Amino acid sequence: MERIVHGMSPGEAIETLRKADGYYVTNTARDLSQSDYKNRILLHTDLLAAPAREAAGFFSLEITGGASIHVDMLRKQVDPFLKLELLRERMPKTMFQTLCRGINLFGYRPYPQNVIRMVVSEYAKYVDVWRVFDFLNHVPNMVAVFEEVQKAGKILEPAVCFSTGPEHTDDFYVKKVGEILDVTGREIVLCIKNHGGLGTPKRIGDLVSAILQKYPDLVIHYHGHNTDGNDVGRITAAVQAGARIVDASDHAFSGFYGPPSILTAVNTLTEYGYKAIGLSEEAVIETSEALRNERQYYEYFESQFKGFDPTVQIHKLPGGAAGSSFEQATKGGFLDKMPTILHDELPKVQKELGNYWSVTPGSQILWTTAVANVQAGDRYSTPSGDLKNLLLGKYGPFPFYQPADWIYEKIFGPNWKETLEKEGGMDEIADMDIEQERRDLAEKLGYEPTEQQLVNYLQHPNDAVAFFKFEEKFGRVYVLPPAIFLRRGGFKLGEMLKFRDHEGKEHVVEVGPMQSDESGTAHVYLNVDHSERRYEFEPEVSESAGGAAKAVQLSKKEIEELAAAGDYRAPFGANVCEVSVKVGDEVKAGDQLLVLEAMKMQTPIKSEVDGKVEKVAVKVGDAVKAGGELVEVNS
Amino acid sequence: MKKKILVANRGEIALRLIRAIQELGHAAVAVYETPDNEALHIRTADEAVWLGDGPRSDYLNIDKVIKAAKKTGACAIHPGYGFLAENPDFAKACEDNGIIFIGPPSDVIQALGDKVTARRIMQEAGIPLVPGTSSLAPGDAGVAEAVEFCNTHGYPVMLKATAGGGGRGIRRIDDEKQLKAEIPVARAEAKAAFGNDAVFLERLVLTPKHIEVQVIADKEGTTVHLGSRDCSIQRRNQKLIEIAPSLIPDQALVDKICETAVQAAKAAKYFNAGTVEFLVDKDWNFYFMEINTRVQVEHTVTEMVTGIDIVRTQIKLALGKKLAFCQDDVQVRGYAIEVRVNAEDPQNNFMPEGGKTVSVYRSPGGYGVRLDGFAYQGYTIPEVYDSLLVKLTVHGFSWNETVDRLRRCLNNFVIVGPKTTIPFYLRVIDDPDFKGGDFNTSFLDTHDYLLEYEDFTTEGNKLAHLIAEIHYRQQNPYAV
Secondary structure, three states: OOOOOOOOOHHHHHHHHHHOOOEEEEEOHHHHHHHHOOOOOOHHHHHHHHHHHHHHOOOEEEEEEOOHHHHHHHOOOOOHHHHHHHHHHHOOOOEEEEEEOHHHOOOOOOOOHHHHHHHHHHHOOOOOEEEEOOOOOOHHHHHHHHHHHHHOOOEEEEEEEOOOOOOOOHHHHHHHHHHHHHHHOOOOEEEEEEOOOOOOHHHHHHHHHHHHHHOOOOEEEEEEOOOOOOHHHHHHHHHHHOOOEEEEEOHHHOOOOOOOEHHHHHHHHHHOOOOEOOOOHHHHHHHHHHHHOOHHHHHHHOOOOOOOOOOHHHHOOOHHHHHHHHHHHHHHOOHHHHHHHHHHHHHHHHHHOOOOOOOOOHHHHHHHHHHHHHHHOOOOOOOOHHHHHHHOOOOOOOOOOOOOHHHHHHHHOOOHHHHHHHHOOOOOOOOOOHHHHHHHHHHHHOOOOOHHHHHHHHHOHHHHHHHHHHHHHHOOHHHOOHHHHOOOOOOOOOOEEEEEOOOOOEEEEEEEEEEEOOOOOEEEEEEEOOEEEEEEEOOOOOHHHOOOOOOOOOOHHHHHHHHHOOEEEOOOOEEEEEEOOOOOOEEOOOOEEEEEEEOOEEEEEEOOOOEEEEEEOOOOOOEEOOOOEEEEEEO | OOOEEEEOOOHHHHHHHHHHHHHOOOEEEEEEEHHHOOOHHHHHOOEEEEEEOOOOOOOOOHHHHHHHHHHHOOOEEEOOOOOOOOOHHHHHHHHHOOOEEOOOOHHHHHHHHOHHHHHHHHHHOOOOEOOEOOOOOOHHHHHHHHHHHHHHHOOOEEEEEOOOOOOOOEEEEOOHHHHHHHHHHHHHHHHHHHOOOOEEEEEOOOOOEEEEEEEEEOOOOOEEEEEEEEEEEEEOOEEEEEEEOOOOOOHHHHHHHHHHHHHHHHHOOOOEEEEEEEEEOOOOOEEEEEEEOOOOOOHHHHHHHHOOOHHHHHHHHHOOOOOOOOHHHOOOOOEEEEEEEEOEEHHHOOEEOOOOEOOEEEOOOOOOEEEEEOOOOOOEOOOOOOOEEEEEEEEEOOHHHHHHHHHHHHHHOEEEOOOOOHHHHHHHHOOHHHHOOOOOOOHHHHOHHHHOOOOOOOHHHHHHHHHHHHHHHOOOOOOO
16 A cells, blocks of 8 residues: 655556556646646646645646646746646655657657657656557657656656557557557556546556556556546456556536546445555545635636537547537537547548547547548548648558558649658658757847757747747736636726735735827736825737738638639638748749648648749738638739 | 025925924024925925916026025025035125025125135135136237146146036147137037136046035134045946045045135135035145035035034024034034935936836934935836935944945835836945946946946846736736
8 A cells, every 4th residue: 555656766656556456546737737728727726736736646637738838828928837837846756747749848749869759758756657549559759758758767657659540459558558568667657548438447557457468567557538427447357357547537526428437446446346546536526625626716717518429439538529529610600510420430430441540630630630521522632731731641650551642642632642652651851950950049039048948949949939928928827817817808997916026025016097199009907015106008909900810801712713823822821830931932833832721730831833932921920810811922 | 583495495405494493483484486486395384485487497496496585584504515505696795695504604605606706715725726727818918828828737627617616617638639629619518508608627637536624614713623524436427426534544644634614715715615626636635626605405415424514504603693512613523425316317328217206215213314205106217307316325433334224225225107217226335446446437447347237137027027917917828
């Protein structure tokens, strides 16, 4: 009956797990936030829960990784390293766990080896348990991370992504586990990563048994989502079959798309005679008592579509993607087509594209392809850049079979075989000149960056710089509770806001009047620590007044016709993530003009004509609406 | 007997004078122009007379001011500094109308106001002078005279208006070409500003310290000095920071300068309070510059270190009292520093911030702190007058203590609305040369990087900035 704590060596921890007479629980706070709250649970809230979570005696707290490092900087304006430091201060014993996308790290596409190694070694200073996966279960994509984690002396937890279908047999997964063990050796925890919450309890129980039959001393960590409402069943079956660690979350925040509540699973397993080792049920309850009042502030980020979704077994969208798909459908005006998309097109696309695992970034490819297919009517007629890369094998080989020839022909044209031969396969990604990047960052910031800043910059250059500048301007804002940070509709006149800053000084802000002058400039008056302060704001440029986000009503056909004439318009609402040309450049047909990013997918816009760049209407970071001007090429 | 005394000024000095008048048990009569409708000196005075719409012209209008005094029955007028303070015609008009002018007699003002006459008086009394000319002859003869002077004494020289003062009408000349070009311009400017186109030259003492001595004399000719001041921190000949006593380490030299000041005042048959200004070069030679025949902006620092109320003394002397103290009674204790908190943007070439409303005004307090101001919450700074909002004067036992106190006060000062010179002063007083007393009139030129500061923002203000944005945008734009 031994609690596993921060500071134990991987060997010691794994030996303890092997000998355990019962099972351990991981609190998947990060995955809950990502699946049910668009990753917006603030550090402020996690700090509030920290003492009770520390007392709860988990195997680990999954609190970083996945999309959270990006969202920490982009939407929560918190330094992902500082977050771990502050949590560690309050949680000296609990191991911290991350979710790493192998070669894609904490982002959406492959990084060079030297960047992977630097990022992992820097984060490994804070993270005890490393769950690593690849959406194609392609082991070579994970090797660099494996090596760095082991080098850092942290617990390595390779994952096999799980799905269902005729190819997804026990045999296949047992072999896959063997492939992993060949690379890592036996001193690991193996994760069964069931991001969709797929399969029945029986299916999961059988899988765990099959793996343990081949590798009896392997420690299995079952990770599932409760999208269909039945993950407690799967957890129970996994533990009965011999899994030693299971994932669950705090009930005060449980939703529909994340992991199920800890206590429900624990109570169920108790009845079956399985003990949650080291776990304090009182502390688990106390955590939710501390959190309960906070949930109201996150309401805006919860899925508008409430209720379990057992049809996940058909569409297989993982975690929060299931919830957010409806919102995208609402915003995109295709809610009426959702039954077709989810229940007909998506399963069809999955089969056609090789029945791989629907998880980042592969799940986004499946979803956007299915939506595009239904929207366009003509299937595979508007392939995203990432779909092309998938088909060309840039992410890795297809696990079971290659998509049919007609799809290649549709997307790459009649000479597709030549294209595949010429461009197919994983690219050797050249190492980045990290010292050059460091100098670039120093120039952008105006000071020498820290190693941590560089690490985050290497992964998300634009968003990291924006965050560093935000912090210079607004300070360390994690101290603001969600009631302030996420407030919508403004504050009440005279409202008193109290908070303690990073250094520990108490502040009180009283909200004063807001006035606009003739020029439209707004003046917000606040009484800050008993001193009156005035803050000026310029009104945002309204859409009708022009600007980069100007909406232009153009049909898809019109956009294509304009492009053929050298006037490139955004084919959909997107953010500009790269501009490859400048005014005056000579371009040839096929040259990349710029890259758009929407819903984590990058789409290069290429010139269709030879000519000279006459106009560049956007810059990196701009949001463009469908039909908005991008680049003009005069042929 | 309770008397009425008219205050022929505005702004902080009007309030300063009113306080002294009221402390003496007399009644203060204020005058004002329309742009000063909301000014505090009107509210504080016992009576107020509207002079006209101005701006400035009515404060400068001798007839109107005399009329106001007669109308209210004021027996005396205190002119403060600026406006009519050093105008001999005004002093004369007072004398002619049987009104006591609180200051020296008109002929003394006349003599000392004319720089060339002043130089002659001082030369005769054996006071050390910077080599210079008398008023240049009109036309080409004057130019030739100037060229000859420069050939003898060398460049650079200062071209000054004979009737000028307060740093106005002074220009530096570096060569003959410039000299010839500037004389007519300076003449025209002097004519416009002072009604007198006479100009003269003085050799430029490079990077001098500006040291001045407060003197005070009664009608019997008893003249004492109240110690020295260092006003070297200047921007374009306008003083920004003033210190009492001077930080010259050689006390014997300081004493000599002070005694020379008394001699100079006596030579000019000076009466009432005045200031004798000297330049001290890098070899510790000192030269007489001029006598200011008024109460100075920076008189507060002398009051703090001596404990003598200069304005109160001025009034008592003008009303016929003898000096109540002698030289030995004057003791300088500790240090005082005054900064002029101006509504100006130091980072935009000290552009005045007139027209802006002071939405918050919270001043520091506590031991050793003195404020002479007139702004208040809700006060809109008129665009037509100078930009001085408040003089912050601090007093301390040692130089370091005084600087520490000044820093604390500047940090505690909250003025919202106009930009002020406060953040700039905070940079200046943390400069090692300032702290070490190692500065002269070139300080700002050689320390121009002090202007490169960022707006003083605390973590609380930064976080409040985000709160303001969340409030304005109705949601957090950095979290959507």
